[in-house]
Amino acid sequence: MDGLFVKQVRLVKEGAPLESYPFNIALIKHFNTLTFESPVSFFIGENGVGKSTFMEALAVGLGLNAEGGTQNFLFQTANTHSDLYQYLKIIKGYRRPQTKFFLRAESFYNVATELEELDEVQSGAFNSYGGKSLHQSSHGESFMQLMTHRFSKNGLYLLDEPEAALSPSRQLALLILIHDLAKGGSQFIISTHSPILLTYRDGIIYDLNHDFKKVHLKDTDIYQTYKLVLDDPESLQHHLLDDQDEK
DSSP states (O other): OTTOSEEEEEEOOTTOOTTSTTTTSHHHHTOOEEEOOSSEEEEEOOTTSSHHHHHHHHHHHTTOOTTSBOTTOOOOSOOOOOSGGGGEEEEEOSOOOSEEEEEEGGGHHHHHHHHHHHHHHSTTTTGGGTSSOGGGSOHHHHHHHHHHHHOOTTEEEEEESGGGGOOHHHHHHHHHHHHHHHHTTOEEEEEOOOHHHHTOTTOEEEEGGGTTEEEOGGGSHHHHHHHHHHHOHHHHHIIIIIHHHTO
């Protein structure tokens, strides 16, 4: 799609330490090129497959902080991000985003704390985040506060498991926000386990368990698992729990 900010990502293996982490995990070992085809892209995969590692490298490669925030967030609580970003060649479109943000669920607290410290140095840091500290709201409310007030049209947004703090109804609200901003020229790259977010009709789902293969919602393990649980929870628990009790 011509209007995308990020059109393609390639792994340059020449000179890369292929026997070291994270280059030796299956996801990266088999990765060559990913072409984005929609303003909204979803990454799915089991825990440990490398979703967050890839998202982090993509974010850093785009000039964003490894722990989250905009390109202006320079804090670092721990130097734990890999050097994978150095070997990613990011092919950009002709448009330039008006704003960029990396929302990472696991280090969101650090971003909120950094905002408070910035506000102490220069009053007004909260103006683009709902007018108050993110620590003054619940985890889920602060997530929505940030996304509702900080995200705008013509932006590039990388979200790593944004559903972590959100109830199902708030995930639906996020879905509406994503749709509105995508229509306004924004691009989203989202790593998720949420079947609610994956229902987005205009998104493309990439399964990282299978080398970034494009998949339909109903063919994902996430959909199949939730369907199994919700369709017949009694039978499922019989197989899971009663069989365990017999051991």
